[in-house]
């Protein structure tokens with residue numbers, strides 16, 4: 712109940728006047744200050760006009776049970792997507808920085824590397840055979856235009872992540888579709904990466920994304936699965952009706 716009160720404090724009470732006379736009568740009381748309606752979330756009576764009205768199965772849902780759990784998973788996925796988007800923007804920024812200060816960096820790299828060689832040899836590390844050094848060398852050999860395109864690609868990917876995050880956070884049906892499709896598109900790339908080299912991070916990312924796609928398709932009944940959008944809306948209407956009936960039962 713505390714959780715409900717907090718939600719009401721933040722979003723306002725969810726009062727609703729159902730069209731069904733019997734339910735309507737049980738959700739309303741007369742007070743000296745005028746009629747009051749029972750909040751669907753916290754069950755308090757609130758004086759004044761109801762926030763909404765219409766058939767009980769179109770009432771706002773006060774999520775509980777499975778739908779509440781679903782909502783938590785979607786919010787978790789949304790946060791994960793947003794964090795990934797911020798990380799991608801950070802990398803894009805570094806690519807831009809690298810592009811503009813490449814000349815001085817390369818000079819430093821070229822003068823420092825020979826100095827490093829004897830020390831590295833002492834440690835038994837062959838600098839010229841090192842993957843890190845080769846990666847840095849490769850980066851220096853990329854043209855400025857290629858670097859711009861890499862940065863633009865990263866920003867585009869980041870924007871996609873933010874779009875997914877927004878849709879999932881707001882529980883929009885389009886958000887569920889965008890998240891499922893956008894995540895699925897990159898699965899082949901992740902498989903390719905795994906085929907190249909298996910690391911804990913790659914396996915983890917692949918597992919999370921595969922589970923997310925499967926869960927979204929199944930739970931959200933995307934692309935006609937499990938009755939598709941008709942069943943999806945029926946489930947939510949049943950939940951709305953249940954919300955109103957629960958509040959009415961609490962009132963009697």
Ligand SMILES: [Zn+2]
Pocket residue numbers: 719723724725750751752753754755
């Ligand atoms: Zn309330």
